[in-house]
Amino acid sequence: MSTVLFVLTPQVHLLDLAGPAQVFSTAPGYRLRYVAEETPVPTWQGVPLGADLTWPGLTADDLLLVPGWRDGHGWFAAPTLSRIAEHHARGGTVASVCAGADALGRAGLLDGRRCTTHHGLQDRLARRYPAATVVRDVLYVCDDRVVTSAGIASGIDLALHLVAQRHGPAVAARVAREMVVYGRRNGDERQHSAMLRHRAHLSDVVHRVQDRIDADFAAALPLADLAAVAGVSERTLTRLFTSATGRTPLRYQQLLRVERAEYLIGHGATAESAARAVGFADARMLRRLRSRA
Known part of the structure; x- marks a missing residue:
């Protein structure tokens, strides 16, 4: 079981914390922990929070996340910043929501990397950390296990993306459905998972089919079987699916396969083994589809 460690500072924003916490508490296989330099932790919304003063032992499989705080507040002592940097140095993933990116910058994790934050804080972040590349809008x-998100509710998108990366789009899709969250689309940022890019619709028929594809995208899924899941004809399914997502069911399945294969390749798999793991007979189709992206 992986640990998600939230590092809290006074005047933390509740939704910066609660959004990702809800995602990881809904997804299987996570233990949530909270640490702070003092307790109780006052929030900007007035609700005091409990937290541990002692850090748990972390491994490279664990995630460290810094929620944002009210502008003008938020400060970590040097030992906390060192712990944040050390977790990344040992192979762990470090993430932030909103103003939390400033803590990552003070820990030295933004230098030479792409990052983002709340639109109202981007200019300041760029001035404070000129060696970082602040991506707007x-x-x-995500850049080398440093994951930064924009303001407040975008922490949910960040957390769903991390779940999709670690466990595949099917798990992330189930979490999103459980939370009644549909992904928001941002065409300029390809790092969003396909689940987030193509769930921004209200067609329950299409969502049911996407759930089926997400759960078993490496298998052969005939259109007739998907139509049976939806309770409509093959022709109607193709029309509804394309209207809702901009892709046919087959193209959507191929997108999931390519996205998962790229993740495996990025973690050391060969193109051939990644292609077979996601359901392709060999790497040729994978290369062809990647070239179209």
């Missing part, structure tokens, strides 16, 4: 940015 996106929900989140």
Whole structure:
């Protein structure tokens, strides 16, 4: 079981914390922990929070996340910043929501990397950390296990993306459905998972079919079987699916396969083994589809 460690500072925003916490508490296989330099932790919304003063032991499989705080507040002592940097140095993932990116910058994790934050804080972040590349008008940015997101509710998108990366789009889709969250689209940022890019619709028929594809995208899924899941004809399904997502069911399935294969390749798999793991007979189709992206 992986640990998600939230590092809290006074005047933390509740939704910066609660959004990702809800995602990871809904997804299987996570243990949530909270640490702070003092307790109780006052929030900007007036609700005091409990937290541990002692850090748990973390491994490379664990996630460290810094929620944002009210502008003008938020400060971590040097030992906390060192712990944040050390977790990344040991192979762990470090993430932030909103103003939390400033803590990552003070820990030295933004230098030479792409990052983002709340639109109202982007200019300041760029001035404070000139060695970083601040990406504007996106929900989140991933760069070498440093994951930063924009303001407040975008922490949910960030967390769903991390769940999709670690466990596949099917798990992330189930979490999103459980939370009654449909992904928001941002065409300028390809780092969003396909689940987030193509769930921004209200067709329950299409969502049911997407759930089926997400759960078993590496398998052969004949259109007739998907139509049976939806309770409509093959022709009607193709029309509804394309209208809702901009892709046919087959193209959507191929997108999931390519996205998962790219994740595997990025973590050391060969193109051939990644292609077979996601359901392609060999790497040729994978290369062809990647070239179209």
